[in-house]
Amino acid sequence: MSDAATTPRSEALTPDEVMRYSRHIIMPQVGPQGQRKLRNAKVLVIGAGGLGGPVALYLALAGVGKIGLVEFDVVDLSNLQRQVLHQTADVGKPKIVSAEEKLNAYNPHVQVVKHHTPITSDNAMEIIGDYDIVVNGADNFATRYLVNDACYLAGKTLVDGAILLFDGQATVYKPGSGCYRCLYPDPPPPGLVPSCAEAGVLGAITGIVGSIQATEVFKQILDIGNPLVNRLLLVDALTMEFRTMKLRRDPSCPLCGDNPTVTELIDYDAFCGSPPLEMPAATA
Amino acid sequence: MPVSVYIPSPFRRITANRENVTVEGDTVGEVLDAVERVFPGFANLVYDADHRVPTHINVYLNNTEIHDLDGIDTKVSDGDQVAVIPALAGGSGESDV
Numbered sequence: 001m002s003d004a005a006t007t008p009r010s011e012a013l014t015p016d017e018v019m020r021y022s023r024h025i026i027m028p029q030v031g032p033q034g035q036r037k038l039r040n041a042k043v044l045v046i047g048a049g050g051l052g053g054p055v056a057l058y059l060a061l062a063g064v065g066k067i068g069l070v071e072f073d074v075v076d077l078s079n080l081q082r083q084v085l086h087q088t089a090d091v092g093k094p095k096i097v098s099a100e101e102k103l104n105a106y107n108p109h110v111q112v113v114k115h116h117t118p119i120t121s122d123n124a125m126e127i128i129g130d131y132d133i134v135v136n137g138a139d140n141f142a143t144r145y146l147v148n149d150a151c152y153l154a155g156k157t158l159v160d161g162a163i164l165l166f167d168g169q170a171t172v173y174k175p176g177s178g179c180y181r182c183l184y185p186d187p188p189p190p191g192l193v194p195s196c197a198e199a200g201v202l203g204a205i206t207g208i209v210g211s212i213q214a215t216e217v218f219k220q221i222l223d224i225g226n227p228l229v230n231r232l233l234l235v236d237a238l239t240m241e242f243r244t245m246k247l248r249r250d251p252s253c254p255l256c257g258d259n260p261t262v263t264e265l266i267d268y269d270a271f272c273g274s275p276p277l278e279m280p281a282a283t284a
Numbered sequence: 285m286p287v288s289v290y291i292p293s294p295f296r297r298i299t300a301n302r303e304n305v306t307v308e309g310d311t312v313g314e315v316l317d318a319v320e321r322v323f324p325g326f327a328n329l330v331y332d333a334d335h336r337v338p339t340h341i342n343v344y345l346n347n348t349e350i351h352d353l354d355g356i357d358t359k360v361s362d363g364d365q366v367a368v369i370p371a372l373a374g375g376s377g378e379s380d381v
Contacts, residue, residue: 050374138373139373139374140373141371141373144373162371162372162373162374163372163374164293164294164372164373164374165293165294166293167292167293167294167372168372169369169372183342183371184339184340184342184371185339186338186339186340187340187371188338188340188370188371192340193294193340193370193371193372193373194294195373195374196374199294201374232369234292234367234369236292236293236303238293238303239303243290243347243367244347245342245344245347245348245349245367245369246347246348246349246352247349248352
């Protein structure tokens with residue numbers, strides 16, 4: 001972080017900013033006013049790995065003023081096949097430190113806020129409350145339901161994405177237009193759906209889906225285009241086909257339905273039958 | 285009538301890596317059962333122990349989820365596409381946020 005802390009957000013763009021963002025500013029859908037919207041935006045990214053990496057990277061490049069990262073893992077050699085914010089020399093370093101270094105190297109004008117903690121029912125509302133938009137790049141179902149519920153209860157837009165093998169999924173949940181529980185009311189039984197570590201994932205699919213998520217964030221901030229609201233985008237890298245499925249708010253949804261039963265955050269590890277997450281020790 | 289069933293990559297280990305399988309059937313349920321006859325084990329992926337589609341899997345007829353239609357009893361037409369789409373959780377690292 002550098003200029004962001006000292007440049008009043010209502011001020012005109014500096015000559016450096018005009019030059020840096022000229023390829024955005026020249027487009028009528030963005031312009032100087034849109035670029036100032038990006039500078040004023042506050043976006044939280046859950047995870048600084050496969051999806052969160054390219055999302056945060058493009059947010060930083062575009063000059064999104066405040067980028068929050070929630071991450072507590074350390075960089076592992078096996079991450080480097082796909083996680084673009086981390087490099088060989090970062091192995092053993094906390095991912096959130098590695099990510100901040102890269103984002104600030106790409107663009108010193110943006111403020112990177114580090115949330116070096118697991119996101120939990122105890123801290124989710126406080127963390128999310130500081131941001132306009134939340135981007136989900138979590139790697140487990142418990143966190144996905146937690147972030148979904150917290151965003152709905154906090155009235156925040158959630159830009160969701162998920163990957164496995166050669167497939168990706170992306171959608172945008174705006175409060176009142178459906179949520180993750182409308183799409184998948186219950187998590188799969190533990191162990192039934194493998195993780196990327198268990199089944200594998202094509203590194204480049206993280207870039208495809210992460211870039212789609214970043215694009216949806218920009219559209220939300222700039223209020224342009226047709227967002228992925230009420231639509232689930234399916235990406236198949238092997239056939240290189242994109243499918244769009246209808247997604248609707250479920251009136252019987254326990255969170256956003258007509259008679260909600262989930263009115264506060266719950267124990268998501270118990271809900272998903274998964275063990276609680278533990279912070280690993282950084283080795284460098 | 286022939287209906288194409290789209291198989292996402294997490295399920296292709298059952299279908300010999302085929303992304304589309306064309307089978308005969310008059311309803312979505314008959315179509316799924318027909319896939320099971322060609323590729324035994326498919327039903328174990330898309331049905332639970334009570335032979336219901338679990339809530340972490342969505343079945344689409346063309347681009348509409350079958351719960352918005354008539355469930356597995358939804359009639360299909362020649363040329364329709366059925367897609368069986370599971371929830372995915374991958375995104376970050378190894379369950380690290």
